[in-house]
Amino acid sequence: MARIRLENLKKYYGRVKAVDDVSLDIQDNEFIVFLGPSGCGKTTTLRCIAGLESATDGKIYFDDRMINDYEPADRNIAMVFQFYALYPHLNVYRNISFPLKAEKMPAPDIKKKIKWVSELLRIESILERKISELPDGDKQKVALARAIVRTPEVLLLDEPLSALDEKFREQMRIEFLRIQRALNVTTVYVTHDQREAMTLADRIVVMKDGKIIEFGEPARLYETPHNLFTGYFIGSPGMNFFECIGKKDGTFGVKTGEVIHFSESQQKKLKELQIEKFIVGIRPEYLFFNENVDESANHYKVRVINTERIHEINFGNFYIGDILCKCFLTSEVVSGGFEGFVSCNDEKICFYNPESGHIL
């Protein structure tokens, strides 16, 4: 129900640049996820949007209103905190009614609102319970109920699932999506869990060291990350990266000398780029192992040293030069090493500039 625009947002703590020149345009009703390792500035950015931290520099807009100087109360936002931040001395009902009481809503209206929100979140049965008696999943539901009961313009969620165990998490992910679609509220969600980001987001903001690395739809970030860091951070296992050098005889190889055979079209593309050194990125899921080789396609001779099962998929570990890589194994797992070739679809390979880490 509101667009959020960040213009060159900066937040410094002394010399530490927690948020370093972040600009971003979030559409109405969009579900945005800030993704990054801890300390990357994602939570600080969220807290700046919430008004819990004041920006060192830069502007924050809701629609066309600049809200830098607005108190959190005047921003019409709601927030769910990592550790719930529920009021321990109040029961569930009173926790949810707190924001309504704060704006002096008459009691019958409060009752109606709470009936609505508790049905939406299916927490009617625990309204009279004490907070300390609730399991963690319910606590987070109550925190979500308290946040949305006022129907805010912007919903902010700060790592809301990281304190929950895996079972609850999956349930709550679905719940968050359902609620967000039902309410049509612009949502900013902070997490360090890339799976959460992939399932929830309309668009993901990948952050590192206070800067935005990349901003885009989950599928695009997964398929063709525009930055090495995104490729590494999204997906589990992450992308394979290895450095490649163009040789004088027109072939390509790694530092230690092994030759990598690219397909005709790829070679043509690489020559057009006129670059000597580049980084090849390829997702393990797209790198297939075969015992025989198709000479026309790209291929590389490998010795799989061991196999590994990640999320019910078999991966083989092997070396390209001195870099450990993973490939997808179609066949059943064979213990010990075996030899063969890996190859992949041309479109799945990404080339990166080794200096900037950007896609070529």
Place this chain on the structure above:
Amino acid sequence: MLTADYNKYARKEKMIKFLFLWPTLIILFFLIAYPFIMLIYYSFFNFSFLRPVNTRAVGFKNYTSILTDTYTWERFIFTFKYVVLAVSIQFLLGVFIAYFLQREFSGREAIFTIVLMPMMLCPIVVGLFWKYMFNTEWGVINYFVHNILGFNQVEWLGTEKNSLWATIIADTWMWTPFMILLSSAAFSSVPKYLYEAASIDRASGWFKFMNITLPLSAPILILALIFRLMDSMKQFDLVYTLTGGGPGDATQTISFTLYKTAFQYFYTGEGSAWAFILLIIIIGLSSILIKLLNYLSERNK
């Protein structure tokens, strides 16, 4: 065989525990239990340690004569008046000042130290210098009232009503810092993220204070109240130096009356009865507050 060994071991264990305990138990007995038992014992005699010869058991006469005397009730009423007024003023003032000392500002530490100083003084000294400050002719307070504000001189320690207030003022000056200290501790124990959640929930400063700060710091505040209540029910030293119980007997607290009975008139038996009555009152009041305290801490968990 094995059980026999075990029993032997257990007996030895018990022995050692007992050996560690008894020195403390003996000391406690002579310092607390014995005097207390003697206190109850003497309260049933017309005993005076100046004239121990004619001592007779008098049953409950000490109690009945105390409790049926209108003079006693006047002392009780004065003490309760003083306790309720002084403690509630200190409490409100303490919470109010602590509320403003909550935020960070430069010199906060220094202000804290200065504010806490009266509490570190000896009550006898406090009583003495307030007595001089309250002096009608040349006291610094009347200097303000009369010479600067232009009102008539107030006979602070001369009338019944004024001397009650003089006592309350001196006591408040001395003990408000205690309330500030405990209130500050209570307020700062409220987690910061609750305030963040509340400000996002659009709560005003006052709403936050009433709905988060106060309920969550209530257990510590109640504890502070218990301390002050117990302490001021026993008020003696400040009154002794400030008003000497006067004018007349107007500012005699229960403790003061107890002191006079036991150590000026040397009615040891009756004095013991007084002490026992005072003890019962304090225990009664405290247990009500401790119940409240337990209820609040349970709720905040």
